[in-house]
Amino acid sequence: MAAGSGEAAERPYELVVFGASGFTGQFVVEEVARTASGGELRGPLRWAVAGRSRNKLQEVLERAAERLGKTALGPEVGVLLCDVGDPASLAAMAKQTRVVLNCVGPYRFFGEPVVKACVENGASCIDISGEPQFLEGMYLKYNEKAAEKKVYVIGSCGFDSIPADMGVLYTRDKLKVGRASTLTAVESFLTVKTGPEGSCIHDGTWKSAVYGLADQDNLKALRKKIGYSPVPVVGAKLKRRGLVFYSQEFKQYSIPFMGSDVSVVKRSQRYLHSQLQETPVQYGAYVTVGGLGSVMKLMFAGILFLLLVKFSFGRKLLTKYPEFFSAGRFTKKGPTQKQMDGTSFTMTFFGEGYSEGQDPQSGKPNVKICTQVKGPEPGYVATPIAMVQAAVALLEDSAHLPKEGGVYSPGAAFSKTKLIDRLSKRGVEFSVISQPEV
Numbered sequence: 001m002a003a004g005s006g007e008a009a010e011r012p013y014e015l016v017v018f019g020a021s022g023f024t025g026q027f028v029v030e031e032v033a034r035t036a037s038g039g040e041l042r043g044p045l046r047w048a049v050a051g052r053s054r055n056k057l058q059e060v061l062e063r064a065a066e067r068l069g070k071t072a073l074g075p076e077v078g079v080l081l082c083d084v085g086d087p088a089s090l091a092a093m094a095k096q097t098r099v100v101l102n103c104v105g106p107y108r109f110f111g112e113p114v115v116k117a118c119v120e121n122g123a124s125c126i127d128i129s130g131e132p133q134f135l136e137g138m139y140l141k142y143n144e145k146a147a148e149k150k151v152y153v154i155g156s157c158g159f160d161s162i163p164a165d166m167g168v169l170y171t172r173d174k175l176k177v178g179r180a181s182t183l184t185a186v187e188s189f190l191t192v193k194t195g196p197e198g199s200c201i202h203d204g205t206w207k208s209a210v211y212g213l214a215d216q217d218n219l220k221a222l223r224k225k226i227g228y229s230p231v232p233v234v235g236a237k238l239k240r241r242g243l244v245f246y247s248q249e250f251k252q253y254s255i256p257f258m259g260s261d262v263s264v265v266k267r268s269q270r271y272l273h274s275q276l277q278e279t280p281v282q283y284g285a286y287v288t289v290g291g292l293g294s295v296m297k298l299m300f301a302g303i304l305f306l307l308l309v310k311f312s313f314g315r316k317l318l319t320k321y322p323e324f325f326s327a328g329r330f331t332k333k334g335p336t337q338k339q340m341d342g343t344s345f346t347m348t349f350f351g352e353g354y355s356e357g358q359d360p361q362s363g364k365p366n367v368k369i370c371t372q373v374k375g376p377e378p379g380y381v382a383t384p385i386a387m388v389q390a391a392v393a394l395l396e397d398s399a400h401l402p403k404e405g406g407v408y409s410p411g412a413a414f415s416k417t418k419l420i421d422r423l424s425k426r427g428v429e430f431s432v433i434s435q436p437e438v
Contacts, residue, residue, distance in 0.1 A: 011123075013048045013078060013097040015391055018114060019104035020049035021056035023202045023334050024128065024380060028103055030064040031384035033073055035392060040425070042396060048078030050093050050100075084110045090117035099124040099391050106208040107134040107155075108215075115142055115153055124151045124394055124405075128158030128387050130205075130260040131212050133219045136267075139407040140226050150405040154413045156264045157390040158383035163347050163373040163428065164188055164261035165268050165411040166420055168281055170430045171351045171371045179436040181367045183353040184235030184360055185282040189250060190257060192287075192378065195342020201379050202334030203322040209258075210318045213309045231270045231280045235353065235360040238282040244295055249350070250288045253295045257285035268411030275402075275412075279360075281351075301327055335380065343377035348433070369436045375428035385426045393419040 017032060019025040029049055036045040049057045057079050065073045080096070082089035084104055094100060094117045102114045107129040118125035119142050129135055135155040146153050156162070172183040192199070247254040265283045273280040289298055305325065308314030322330040335343075349372065352365035375382040390410065394401065397417035402408065410419075420430050 011095070011097055013046045014395055015045065015047040015099050015101065016050050016078075016080060016093060016097040017047070017101045017103060018050045018082070018093065019084075019102065021051045021053065021060045022103055023204060024105075024383065025051070025103035026060045026063060027380045028101060028384045028387055029060050030067050031388045032101075033061075033064045033068055033077075035388050037068065037070075040422075041392065044076070046076060046078075048080050048097070050080040050082050052081065052083050054079060054081060084113055087113060087117065090114060091121050094118045094121035094123040097123050099126060099394055101387055101391055102127040105129065105204055106211060107131055108208070108211055112138065112141075119145050119149055119151060119153065122149050122151060125153045126157045126387060126390050126394065127155050128160070128383055129155050129208075130158070130160030131208055132260050132263040133212065133215055133222060135260065135264070135409075136219075136222055136226060139267075140222065143407040147404045147406045152394060152401060152405055152413060153407040154390060154394070154410060155407070156260055157387045157410055159345075159378040159386065160259050161261045161264035162386040162390065162410050162419075162423070163345075163375065163382070164283075164285060165264050165409060166414065166423070167347055167349050167371065167373045167430065168265050168283055169268075169411050169415050170373075170420055171349045171369060172281060174371060174432050175351060175353055175367065175369050175436050179367055180356040181353050181436060182234075182279050182360060183281050183351050183369075184279065184365060185238040185353070186349050186351040187238070187284045187286065188257075188261070188347050188349045189247065189254060190285070190287040191250065191346045191348070193344050193346070195339070197336065197339045197342050198328075199339045199343040199377065200329055200331045200335050203319075203330050203332050205379065206322040206326060206330035207319055210309055210315055213306070214315060228270065229274060231266065231273060233282060234279050235282075236365055238284055240284065241286065244299070247286070247288060249348075252288050252290050253292065254286045254288045255295075255298070257287045259285070261285040264409045265411065267409040268415075271409070271412035272415060297327060301325070335377070340377040340381055345375055345378045345382065347373045349373075367436050368434075370433040372431050372433050373428065374431070382428055385428055386423065389419060389422040389426060389428075390414065392422060393417040 020029050082093045104110045175181045175183045269280040272278040351369045353367050354360045355367050400416040
């Protein structure tokens with residue numbers, strides 16, 4: 001691995017997984033172990049796991065070794081004890097590494113102490129939050145400090161929102177190369193396929209959604225405080241679709257995607273426009289839900305959710321009985337290995353833009369392109385791959401990161417790195433479905 005500045009070069013570890021024995025953390029550990037032994041890196045990876053219980057951390061390392069078909073992971077893998085409620089332990093962890101992979105959520109409750117410790121102690125930090133309020137709150141509080149310390153805080157590096165954010169950039173680049181054309185708008189459609197065992201999501205994600213939706217008003221206030229510059233609309237204005245609509249391309253009903261993708265892509269586009277003078281791309285995100293029956297079920301669950309989430313007793317009910325209120329989609333146990341093996345996702349991007357010599361400010365878009373990001377089960381297979389490859393890009397492509405440290409979205413941080421190639425090698429594959437056509 002390339003050494004950074006003198007101070008960073010002397011740190012015992014390049015990477016520490018914090019929250020390694022949590023539900024998602026265990027899969028991240030496995031992915032780091034796989035990457036460390038895969039021979040793709042420039043040199044041996046010095047890494048460690050961190051959390052509250054030495055026994056649990058040892059168990060996670062044993063499980064990862066077993067999954068990789070090894071007797072044990074080498075003694076070079078460190079074990080650090082620290083607790084999110086103990087700032088001194090977080091500072092000690094941050095001092096020992098170049099980057100922390102933070103797997104302790106919901107981030108709105110537990111995220112900030114880790115960001116603070118990393119920034120103050122000169123470590124970069126990557127998380128897999130899908131909570132816009134946390135992501136943008138960290139930008140407001142730590143962007144300048146991170147720049148001073150020359151470290152990178154990069155949120156939403158899981159399934160939320162690397163496929164969407166990097167997918168938009170990939171679509172833009174393919175249109176540029178193919179036709180010297182400028183991408184001005186993209187819509188993405190997410191389809192999740194499940195096997196006979198079905199699939200479910202661990203209730204940690206459910207909790208984040210419950211508290212996130214309860215807090216929409218504060219997000220508005222936060223954005224006002226940040227005082228974002230407006231992102232100009234270039235080209236024909238992208239129309240927002242309804243709450244439910246029939247998608248001809250997929251022959252099924254679709255709804256707007258409720259995750260952080262739209263807000264993350266917007267932050268990346270704002271950065272690329274204001275800092276690098278690139279043409280901003282408008283973006284809409286949708287998810288296919290199937291036939292009319294599925295739509296009715298979803299609408300019923302959605303209305304119930306929105307009614308309950310506004311009251312504290314409602315939130316208690318929602319978080320106590322995730323399985324009931326999500327019609328089995330979220331469980332306290334999380335998915336089985338069989339369920340994960342049978343699940344995959346496809347995100348399809350429909351882009352439009354203007355060919356060279358066409359003025360985007362007048363007239364209709366005259367070029368189209370369709371691209372795709374495909375990958376394994378989103379929550380616990382694709383997310384660790386995205387998170388770990390983001391860390392590898394941070395460590396190995398450091399010459400191509402933004403010149404200044406700061407709090408970044410993935411697209412802003414990684415637009416010039418080899419992240420997309422790295423992801424494709426690990427099974428989160430980016431491809432062009434239909435070439436740019438005028």
